[in-house]
Amino acid sequence: MDSDPDFAFPALVAARLLLAFAPLPDALKYDQQLSSPLTSYSRLREGIYLFQHGIDPYSGGSFRHSPLLLSLFSTVLPLTPYTSALLWTAADAVAAWALVRIWRLRTGAKKTSRDRQIAALYLLNPYIFLPSLALSTSSLENMLCLLAIMFACRGRASASLLALAALLQLSLPSILLLAPVLLLNITRPVSRLALPQPLDAPLKQAVPLLAEFLGYTVLLTFASTLVCGNWAWVEKTWGASLTLPDLTPNPGLWWYFFTEMFDHFRPFFLMVFSVHLLIYVAPMCIKFQHDFLYAAFLLLGVLAVFKPYPTLSDPGLFLTMFSIFPEIYPYLRHPIVTALIHLHASLLLPLFNSLWLRQGTGNANFFYASTLVFGMGNGAALLDAIWAGLRIAIGELKDGFEIAQE
Amino acid sequence: MRWGGSWRTCFLLALHLVAASAQGEVFEEELTLRPLRDGKLEARFSFATLLKGATPRNPGALTVDDEAQHYTLFPLALGQILREHAVTELHLTLNAGKWNYDHWGYPEEPGVGTGAELWVWMADTSPSSVDQRWQGLRHSLAGLFCASLGHLDDQRTTSPALTFQPEGSLPNFTHPHQLRHATLPSEHVCTENLTPFLKLLPCKSLSGIASLLNPHRLFDADWHGLGVHVRYRQDAGVEVRLAFQAVFDPVRYSHDRRRDWSLRSVFDRTIERACPVARSSVVRIELPSETSYVMSPGPTDVVDNVATFAIDSGKEALDISMQWPGEGSFEYQDTSKAPPLTDISVRRNLEGTGQAEARLTLEVANNLPIQVSAGYLESMPWHLQFYLHTLRAHVDGAPRDDLVNIISYSPPVPHSRPALLQAVLTLPPHATLHLTMDVSKPFLRYTEHPPDAQRGWDLPPAVVVPFAFGDPLSTNGTAANEPPSGSLRTQQRALAQGRRPRRMYTPVMLVDLATPDFSMPYNVIIMSCTLIALIFGSVFNLLTRRFVVVEVDPRPEKQAATDDAQ
Numbered sequence: 013m014d015s016d017p018d019f020a021f022p023a024l025v026a027a028r029l030l031l032a033f034a035p036l037p038d039a040l041k042y043d044q045q046l047s048s049p050l051t052s053y054s055r056l057r058e059g060i061y062l063f064q065h066g067i068d069p070y071s072g073g074s075f076r077h078s079p080l081l082l083s084l085f086s087t088v089l090p091l092t093p094y095t096s097a098l099l100w101t102a103a104d105a106v107a108a109w110a111l112v113r114i115w116r117l118r119t120g121a122k123k124t125s126r127d128r129q130i131a132a133l134y135l136l137n138p139y140i141f142l143p144s145l146a147l148s149t150s151s152l153e154n155m156l157c158l159l160a161i162m163f164a165c166r167g168r169a170s171a172s173l174l175a176l177a178a179l180l181q182l183s184l185p186s187i188l189l190l191a192p193v194l195l196l197n198i199t200r201p202v203s204r205l206a207l208p209q210p211l212d213a214p215l216k217q218a219v220p221l222l223a224e225f226l227g228y229t230v231l232l233t234f235a236s237t238l239v240c241g242n243w244a245w246v247e248k249t250w251g252a253s254l255t256l257p258d259l260t261p262n263p264g265l266w267w268y269f270f271t272e273m274f275d276h277f278r279p280f281f282l283m284v285f286s287v288h289l290l291i292y293v294a295p296m297c298i299k300f301q302h303d304f305l306y307a308a309f310l311l312l313g314v315l316a317v318f319k320p321y322p323t324l325s326d327p328g329l330f331l332t333m334f335s336i337f338p339e340i341y342p343y344l345r346h347p348i349v350t351a352l353i354h355l356h357a358s359l360l361l362p363l364f365n366s367l368w369l370r371q372g373t374g375n376a377n378f379f380y381a382s383t384l385v386f387g388m389g390n391g392a393a394l395l396d397a398i399w400a401g402l403r404i405a406i407g408e409l410k411d412g413f414e415i416a417q418e
Numbered sequence: 419m420r421w422g423g424s425w426r427t428c429f430l431l432a433l434h435l436v437a438a439s440a441q442g443e444v445f446e447e448e449l450t451l452r453p454l455r456d457g458k459l460e461a462r463f464s465f466a467t468l469l470k471g472a473t474p475r476n477p478g479a480l481t482v483d484d485e486a487q488h489y490t491l492f493p494l495a496l497g498q499i500l501r502e503h504a505v506t507e508l509h510l511t512l513n514a515g516k517w518n519y520d521h522w523g524y525p526e527e528p529g530v531g532t533g534a535e536l537w538v539w540m541a542d543t544s545p546s547s548v549d550q551r552w553q554g555l556r557h558s559l560a561g562l563f564c565a566s567l568g569h570l571d572d573q574r575t576t577s578p579a580l581t582f583q584p585e586g587s588l589p590n591f592t593h594p595h596q597l598r599h600a601t602l603p604s605e606h607v608c609t610e611n612l613t614p615f616l617k618l619l620p621c622k623s624l625s626g627i628a629s630l631l632n633p634h635r636l637f638d639a640d641w642h643g644l645g646v647h648v649r650y651r652q653d654a655g656v657e658v659r660l661a662f663q664a665v666f667d668p669v670r671y672s673h674d675r676r677r678d679w680s681l682r683s684v685f686d687r688t689i690e691r692a693c694p695v696a697r698s699s700v701v702r703i704e705l706p707s708e709t710s711y712v713m714s715p716g717p718t719d720v721v722d723n724v725a726t727f728a729i730d731s732g733k734e735a736l737d738i739s740m741q742w743p744g745e746g747s748f749e750y751q752d753t754s755k756a757p758p759l760t761d762i763s764v765r766r767n768l769e770g771t772g773q774a775e776a777r778l779t780l781e782v783a784n785n786l787p788i789q790v791s792a793g794y795l796e797s798m799p800w801h802l803q804f805y806l807h808t809l810r811a812h813v814d815g816a817p818r819d820d821l822v823n824i825i826s827y828s829p830p831v832p833h834s835r836p837a838l839l840q841a842v843l844t845l846p847p848h849a850t851l852h853l854t855m856d857v858s859k860p861f862l863r864y865t866e867h868p869p870d871a872q873r874g875w876d877l878p879p880a881v882v883v884p885f886a887f888g889d890p891l892s893t894n895g896t897a898a899n900e901p902p903s904g905s906l907r908t909q910q911r912a913l914a915q916g917r918r919p920r921r922m923y924t925p926v927m928l929v930d931l932a933t934p935d936f937s938m939p940y941n942v943i944i945m946s947c948t949l950i951a952l953i954f955g956s957v958f959n960l961l962t963r964r965f966v967v968v969e970v971d972p973r974p975e976k977q978a979a980t981d982d983a984q
Contacts, residue, residue: 042775042858054805054856061807062829072829072837074803074858257832259861269946272864272939288954295961317953369932370772376934380942384949391953398960406965414970417963 020128021112024135025105032097032145040146044369045361047148048321049258050076050183050249053096056149060086070244076252077149078181079236079245100144103155108134110158115336117165118201118305130335139328139358150325153182157189157329161308164193165201169221172197177228181236184253185289185319190225191297192308194218201305203339205404208302253320254286261369261379263361264322265387268380289318299402306401309333313394317387324358327390334393340400350396353389357382430694442470442655443491445620445696447627452704453740454522455756457669457677457748458640459684462526463627463662465619467492470655476591477504477543477551491695493618496646496658499558503551506595506650507539507584512565513643514607515665516925523759524920527645527663531879531923533603534565539584542593552598563646564610570600574878576797576838580825581881581921586649586657599797603876603926607642609633615644618660626693627701627729630685631662639664675747680739688737692729701727701738713740758785762792762845764882766924768802773859773932778802780853780924782882784845791886793919796839800830800860801875802929804837808856813849820844821851832860843882859931867933874930885919 040046041053049055059075062068063086069075085091089099108131115130116122134140144151156179163172176193179186198213198221236245252258259271266285273281292314300307309330316327331354341347360382367374406415445467452460469492475484484501500508509529517530529535538555542548552575560567579597588595612633616623623631636642642664650656668679681688692699703713703725715738717725729736763783770776784790798804811822823842830837845851868875 044774054808057807058805062827065824065827067827067829069829071831072835073800073832074829259863261861265946265950267861268934268942270863271861271934272942274939275863275865288950292957295958299961314957318950369774372771372773376932377938384945387949387953391949391956394953395956395960398957402960402965406967409967412969413967416966416968417959418966 021105021108021131024108024132025101028104028135028141028144029097029101031141032101033094040142043146043362044261044365045263045324046143046146047150048262048323049074049260050252050321051143051149051153051323053147053149056081056085057091060091068240068242068244070240070242070248073248073257076249076258078249079239080178080181080232081149081152083239096147100147100151103151104135104141104144107151107155107158110155110162111332111336113162114158114165114201114305117162118203118336120202126335126338133335134332137328137332139324140332143323143325143328148323148325149182150323153179153186154325154329156182157186157312160189160193161196161305164196165305167197169197170224173221173225174228177225177232180229181232184250185315188289188293188311188315189308191293192304192311194221194225195297195301196304196308197221199304203305203337204302205306205337205339205401206407208405211301255282256320258321261365261376261383262321263324263327263383263386264319265317265383266320268376268383271376285318285320289314303401306337309337310394310397310401313390313397317390317394327386327393330390331393334397337397337401340397340404343400343403344396345399346392346396350389350392353385353392357386357389361386442472443489444468444470445491445693446698447693447696447700448698449627449630449701450526450704451701451738452526453677453679453706454665455759456521456750456753457667458522459666459668459679460522460526461664461666461684463631464659465628465661466657466659467620468651468655468657469497472656473589474506474650474656475501475504476589477541477547478592480504480543480547491620492656493658495562495614496618496648499555499562500648500656502558503540503555505538505540505551505555505648506588507586508536508555508646508648509538509585510534510536510559510563510567510647511643511645512563512605512607512611513641514637515639515641515643517641517665517923519760519922520758520763521753521756522665525663527643527661528921529645529923530641530643530663531601531603531881532926533601533876533878534567534570534605535599535601536567536570537582537597537599539588539595539597541588541591541595544593548596548598556600563614565605565607566602570602572834573799574602574836575600576828576836578795578797578838578840578881580840581793581795581883584649585647587652589650589652601797601878603878607644608637611644612636612662615646615660615662618646618658620695621693625691626696626699627689628693629689630681630687632685632687635666635685636662636664639666641665669748676742676745677748678739678741681737682739688735689729690735699729701729701736703727703738703740710744711740711742713738758783760922761786761887762790762882762884762922764880764922764924766880766927768857768877768927768929773930775856775858776802776929778804778855778857780880781850782843782845782853783850784847786887787847788888789847790845790884792843792845793881793883793885794839794841794843795881795883797836797878798830798839799836799875799877800832800834801862801931802877803830803858803860804839805856805858806839808854810854811843812852812854813846818851821846822853833863833866845884859929861932864934864936864939867936871933871936872930874928877927877929879923879926882922882924883919884922 047053055074056077059069059077059082063082089095111134112127112130116124156175160172160175160179163175172193176189195218198217237243256266256270259267261267292311296307296310312333313330316322316330319326364374364378364382368376368379403415448464450462454460487497487501489497511529512534513530513532516532517525540548540551556567556570576599577597578599582597582599616628616631619628621628623629645661647659666684668684669675669677671683672678705723705725718728719726727736727738762785765781767779768776769779806827809822811818821844825840825842828838843851
């Protein structure tokens with residue numbers, strides 16, 4: 013590991029650790045922006061408790077974490093207030109380190125002046141550290157995602173695919189990242205947004221990698237089945253992303269839509285929303301075949317807006333990854349508007365949630381409207397990133413020339 | 419030969435009795451009245467019909483036609499339902515009000531949970547048919563009693579076999595018996611439930627004790643409940659017992675606030691004549707401990723503080739009255755100083771003001787000087803989800819998690835199964851055990867909310883059964899600290915004689931769940947779809963249309979369009 017003699021990174025990690033031990037995080041544990049039914053810490057503790065007392069946690073409906081987490085936390089790493097704070101801080105530190113490595117691999121330099129800023133941006137971004145303080149497992153998902161991308165950038169295919177398979181066990185919508193990460197393994201992560209070329213590596217190289225990924229997935233699935241003793245976990249964990257049984261509010265767009273849906277139309281719209289996520293993969297990968305890291309970044313943005321059970325970590329990861337693409341900054345069309353919409357939404361989301369559920373003076377529409385604004389903010393960021401990624405290929409325009417689309 | 423009226427009556431009576439004894443049916447009715455210490459009067463009507471020598475139907479033989487059943491006194495409608503679904507034991511109660519254990523003591527009928535409660539023991543068959551027969555049974559009973567028992571579907575059905583043990587015997591069929599229990603706390607009870615209940619009696623409400631059942635007075639009582647209990651007694655046969663229990667307030671009825679009561683003042687009726695087919699028809703009065711009352715007419719028999727009045731067909735109308743001539747208007751006891759009348763006192767609350775999570779608390783106070791073990795049953799529909807890992811027990815502020823022993827827990831499944839928690843609580847002498855548990859309130863779909871969604875959902879009562887009194891190791895079960903006084907010693911002697919465990923029900927709770935805006939389904943769909951379509955369309959736009967550089971300078975010779983190699 014190239015360790016950096018600079019003290020900024022350890023200092024940041026130490027600050028995060030101190031914050032994790034502060035008494036404040038107790039109030040955050042039940043917050044609906046920071047943890048969803050799939051990532052909530054209290055549900056994880058409940059599942060582990062039931063598991064340790066011989067009751068199948070998947071026989072009821074409130075435990076939706078992967079059996080791998082169940083076995084990890086009930087055997088190797090028991091969850092106490094100290095170990096969980098340490099573990100989540102370590103996950104954030106590893107994710108920040110992976111992000112800095114990705115940046116370095118992209119620029120090809122061993123150490124740059126922006127490393128500290130990127131690490132700080134990840135560790136101090138409220139969208140990322142608040143869910144981590146709330147001990148939401150979405151921080152672990154972010155760590156696995158960044159590790160998968162980092163190993164792919166380094167060309168370490170096995171490690172990358174194993175991390176991606178583990179991420180798939182934790183969160184089914186991450187299947188969107190399979191194509192770009194797979195193809196990132198056979199191409200270089202160096203920025204070629206400005207010089208787009210067709211895919212130079214033969215696609216045949218990706219087939220054994222795909223087989224390896226499927227092998228890892230099958231292995232982990234069988235390991236999960238061994239932990240549980242039956243296949244009930246599939247319906248409760250992966251099935252939750254497809255059938256949306258739990259309508260707890262979150263910053264996403266699905267929950268209120270399916271709360272207000274009549275039963276007759278529910279299966280159709282569930283199918284539409286799930287397929288809608290999948291249709292972004294091929295166009296993004298084809299359009300950005302010269303830079304699959306950017307394609308992965310954009311698909312993370314798609315997940316941030318349209319995922320079934322998002323938390324603030326998902327848009328947090330997307331926004332933080334803007335920092336490793338500084339070449340697109342001159343070409344962003346409306347960064348300030350996006351930032352202001354995000355500011356607006358991020359202040360209103362907890363406020364309206366509290367007004368609705370804790371104070372009782374607002375109703376569900378307040379919070380729903382703030383999720384729509386949040387969705388607009390994330391969508392605006394995604395659209396800006398796509399535009400800038402494509403626009404950069406055209407370069408500087410002389411006076412009197414304009415870009416248009418035909 | 420002259421057929422006078424009295425000859426005809428005797429002939430019919432003889433015919434009935436011959437017929438009844440030939441079939442082996444015995445009908446007994448009984449009314450128990452108990453004045454309570456807060457001036458109220460508890461009345462319990464019990465009408466028991468025993469079908470001698472009968473056995474419950476074997477569910478394995480359900481495909482074959484049943485043998486013909488001839489009932490004279492046994493209610494035909496109920497009998498048909500029991501045989502159709504091959505039910506061995508059935509208990510249905512429809513109650514309204516909150517039973518105040520501290521001031522009224524134990525009820526004569528233990529099933530006092532508010533609303534409708536139905537539990538049955540049915541034998542299984544080889545492809546399991548219990549759930550199907552349970553559903554058929556619920557709908558048949560709903561039709562018979564005009565109660566919405568069809569709502570006791572699998573969102574409310576559990577199988578708490580430790581708490582609801584069979585009260586009769588279970589015949590030895592091929593497959594074991596299973597319990598199905600369901601509660602509907604929001605069910606209301608009114609005359610339309612009483613009318614079919616009375617139709618099940620041999621004498622209806624025309625004669626005998628049932629003639630006192632005046633709906634105007636019954637449903638005005640502070641607490642009232644009707645019950646149907648069917649059980650199989652191995653040495654006797656199948657017994658159907660219809661019960662009606664009520665707590666009246668004579669102080670409220672009287673114009674000068676006295677607690678004197680009579681059958682006329684309480685029920686607005688008297689017992690005119692006995693039911694001719696009843697083998698025994700008695701009224702029992704539990705006499706109060708003080709001697710300042712006057713009871714008239716004189717009882718047939720007084721045994722052990724219970725006065726018995728046998729109702730004979732020949733005598734005139736019976737109107738029992740109890741008066742306290744020396745007393746003016748009734749003075750209520752100071753309730754904070756009055757000792758509780760039950761062994762344990764239970765209180766259950768839901769704390770918290772938010773609509774996302776709350777805290778369930780249970781306080782169980784042990785009023786005895788010895789240790790008591792009690793079973794605790796919560797069958798909670800999925801409208802409240804337990805975090806069992808946060809269950810904590812405190813006695814006097816000190817954490818005592820060892821006093822709670824969870825026997826079984828089945829977690830709730832959203833939109834279907836309720837949670838079932840069965841635990842054993844160990845209560846130290848003269849101590850109050852506080853249990854707290856975090857719970858979360860789920861978010862329901864639009865179509866799952868009831869029409870009056872802001873009212874909230876009624877949660878069924880918890881059932882606490884004190885079953886073991888005294889430390890099993892010490893034979894006397896005396897408290898360590900104080901020397902037992904005379905009354906304590908008699909108390910302990912009674913306890914050590916193995917009291918039958920009696921169920922205690924907590925009151926129902928109301929949980930209010932977050933509601934979506936019910937006027938908004940169309941608006942939500944269009945707004946969300948608009949946002950998704952906008953983003954999708956813009957992404958589609960950017961990814962599929964080529965970028966071209968166009969010159970906007972109007973100089974004609976420099977017009978050039980360059981395609982970008984995309």
